[in-house]
Amino acid sequence: MPAESFSYTIYVRATPERIWQALTDPSSASQFWGVTQITDWMAGSSMTWQVAGVTIADPEQVVLEADAPHRLSFTWHTITDEFVLAVGDDDDLGASMAAEERSTATFQIEPFGAQSKLTVTHAGFTSGSAILAGVTDGWPMVLSSLKSLLETGEALAFS
Numbered sequence: 001m002p003a004e005s006f007s008y009t010i011y012v013r014a015t016p017e018r019i020w021q022a023l024t025d026p027s028s029a030s031q032f033w034g035v036t037q038i039t040d041w042m043a044g045s046s047m048t049w050q051v052a053g054v055t056i057a058d059p060e061q062v063v064l065e066a067d068a069p070h071r072l073s074f075t076w077h078t079i080t081d082e083f084v085l086a087v088g089d090d091d092d093l094g095a096s097m098a099a100e101e102r103s104t105a106t107f108q109i110e111p112f113g114a115q116s117k118l119t120v121t122h123a124g125f126t127s128g129s130a131i132l133a134g135v136t137d138g139w140p141m142v143l144s145s146l147k148s149l150l151e152t153g154e155a156l157a158f159s
């Protein structure tokens with residue numbers, strides 16, 4: 001089966017350095033994304049994800065590339081039973097997501113005049129991926145919240 005991906009671009013009134021800092025600083029990420037990633041942001045380093053009150057530590061969750069402030073890439077978090085329960089997904093959907101191959105999220109940050117162009121590409125999915133369906137809805141909200149935080153000082157509120 002051919003691999004599928006999702007890509008989304010947004011323009012932010014911030015420097016690439018400010019965007020990089022927001023993506024890699026746990027307190028910023030928790031504000032705009034609701035996720036804390038514990039890592040040193042060095043290529044090859046492991047990442048522990050804290051999301052929805054669940055801590056997900058898995059040796060396959062790693063930083064793939066960290067070229068500050070231009071490019072950041074990492075493997076997507078492991079889908080655990082605790083995560084599925086915390087986010088309110090049903091068991092069948094959770095089992096489907098947990099059975100998928102690991103995907104990769106990559107942020108490309110480029111100067112663009114007085115602002116920056118930020119593109120996220122989430123790749124490595126097979127046709128019919130439940131995770132792809134989730135990130136297709138999720139990434140636009142996350143990046144819009146990041147943009148709001150950097151431009152106004154307040155992240156979006158999701159409920």
